[in-house]
Amino acid sequence: MFKPSFARTAVRAASQARAAARIANGVRPISTTRVMLKDEPKDKDPFTAATTAAPGGASGQHEGAWARTDENVKIEYPEDHEMPRSPIVQGRGGMHFKRTLASFSLEGKVSVVTGGARGLGLVMGQALVNSGSHLAIVDLNKEEAEEQARKLVQQFSDENPGLDPEDLPKVTAHYSDVSDPESVNKAFAEILAAHGKVDSLVTSAGFTENFDAISYPYDRIKKLWGVNVDGTYLWSTTVAKHLMERKSPGSIVMIGSMSGAIVNVPQPQAPYNAAKAAVRHLAASFAVEWAGHNIRVNCISPGYMLTALTRKILDENPELNKKWTSLIPVGKMGTPEDLMGAVTFLLSDAARYVTGAELRVDGGYTVT
Ligand SMILES: NC(=O)c1ccc[n+]([C@@H]2O[C@H](COP(=O)([O-])OP(=O)(O)OC[C@H]3O[C@@H](n4cnc5c(N)ncnc54)[C@H](O)[C@@H]3O)[C@@H](O)[C@H]2O)c1
Numbered sequence: 001m002f003k004p005s006f007a008r009t010a011v012r013a014a015s016q017a018r019a020a021a022r023i024a025n026g027v028r029p030i031s032t033t034r035v036m037l038k039d040e041p042k043d044k045d046p047f048t049a050a051t052t053a054a055p056g057g058a059s060g061q062h063e064g065a066w067a068r069t070d071e072n073v074k075i076e077y078p079e080d081h082e083m084p085r086s087p088i089v090q091g092r093g094g095m096h097f098k099r100t101l102a103s104f105s106l107e108g109k110v111s112v113v114t115g116g117a118r119g120l121g122l123v124m125g126q127a128l129v130n131s132g133s134h135l136a137i138v139d140l141n142k143e144e145a146e147e148q149a150r151k152l153v154q155q156f157s158d159e160n161p162g163l164d165p166e167d168l169p170k171v172t173a174h175y176s177d178v179s180d181p182e183s184v185n186k187a188f189a190e191i192l193a194a195h196g197k198v199d200s201l202v203t204s205a206g207f208t209e210n211f212d213a214i215s216y217p218y219d220r221i222k223k224l225w226g227v228n229v230d231g232t233y234l235w236s237t238t239v240a241k242h243l244m245e246r247k248s249p250g251s252i253v254m255i256g257s258m259s260g261a262i263v264n265v266p267q268p269q270a271p272y273n274a275a276k277a278a279v280r281h282l283a284a285s286f287a288v289e290w291a292g293h294n295i296r297v298n299c300i301s302p303g304y305m306l307t308a309l310t311r312k313i314l315d316e317n318p319e320l321n322k323k324w325t326s327l328i329p330v331g332k333m334g335t336p337e338d339l340m341g342a343v344t345f346l347l348s349d350a351a352r353y354v355t356g357a358e359l360r361v362d363g364g365y366t367v368t
Contacts, residue, residue: 006224069266071268073210075313077313082098088152089336090131091159093126103350104350110191111136111202111333112202116145117144118139119308120305122256123339126155128329129152133199135149136174137149137171137174138176139174151210153171156293179226181234184234192242200251203231205227206232207228208259225271225343228275232254249296251346256280256283257272258302280299283298296351298355300343300358300361304362305335328363329364
């Protein structure tokens with residue numbers, strides 16, 4: 001039986017033998033591609049040998065060294081009770097007379113921020129309060145959320161002296177494990193009882209940790225996905241359902257991460273990276289599904305941000321600080337304050353035609 005693949009192989013072998021013979025006789029073949037001889041070593045070219053051909057882990061100081069994860073990098077995250085309190089931003093919330101677009105205001109809205117007791121969530125919540133919104137802080141850590149709620153109102157009052165107490169923002173604190181549907185429903189009912197309605201949501205509850213993919217304990221992967229992905233899903237659908245029932249427009253901002261688009265180095269964290277990619281695409285998918293209900297859904301993807309937690313980690317790992325900042329075009333990490341404008345914009349009417357978008361606030365990390 002005739003087999004075309006045998007025929008092709010035979011023709012190719014004959015043509016290679018002819019080419020080799022011509023090269024041996026000093027005759028240059030009429031071809032722009034140099035023919036690789038059978039026994040010629042493949043790594044003669046220093047460029048190909050130095051990079052892709054290098055075996056994993058053999059890169060030393062040069063080849064791929066800055067673009068690989070290192071399973072030996074172990075970042076110790078502090079226990080919850082060892083965590084320093086997150087500071088709120090000072091001196092930004094007073095009355096001002098600078099002209100700005102009125103559409104950036106969140107006057108009269110009620111916003112929910114999950115993971116709002118600390119770090120980025122806390123300062124984003126402060127941005128919403130400074131922009132005229134009432135706020136419900138949702139967190140695993142209710143005591144800290146209550147303390148921060150009091151501080152936010154106190155600071156607002158200090159920065160806006162003479163305000164009628166009725167004009168102060170209402171800031172409440174609620175316990176919720178965002179990965180547990182029952183706990184989400186309970187907290188949401190509590191928020192409705194306190195505020196009467198919800199217009200906006202920011203999902204900031206989330207965490208990262210570092211294990212190499214092979215040794216990552218499966219129960220920890222499920223927990224990480226539960227908080228970062230399920231928590232985002234559950235709170236978003238709960239708020240969207242409420243908005244649909246009220247036939248009211250609304251806006252949701254999910255906090256993803258640049259890790260949803262790139263792979264961080266050197267610390268290994270595959271499940272976190274995948275979770276943040278899921279968050280980004282949840283935002284896009286919900287945006288399409290709920291566009292007809294006038295509910296906008298967007299995602300903010302921060303780069304490396306200096307929170308109380310990351311500060312503590314970097315104080316203990318100065319080498320990591322050097323590696324991270326060497327990869328950021330603006331040359332430094334961001335601060336929680338750098339997200340204040342982004343979150344306010346996306347929740348406000350200034351962004352009324354923006355939905356399904358990802359806003360990267362990463363000092364240029366992901367464009368290099
Ligand atoms: N800090 C960064 O550099 C950075 C960068 C990119 C993305 N992010 C993302 O931003 C978000 C906030 O991070 P952060 O740095 O402010 O962290 P953080 O640890 O300072 O604050 C997270 C808050 O979420 C709460 N939380 C954790 N699990 C929860 C749960 N199951 N239910 C309710 N609340 C829970 C914590 O109690 C805490 O108050 C996270 O989603 C994180 O992945 C952070």
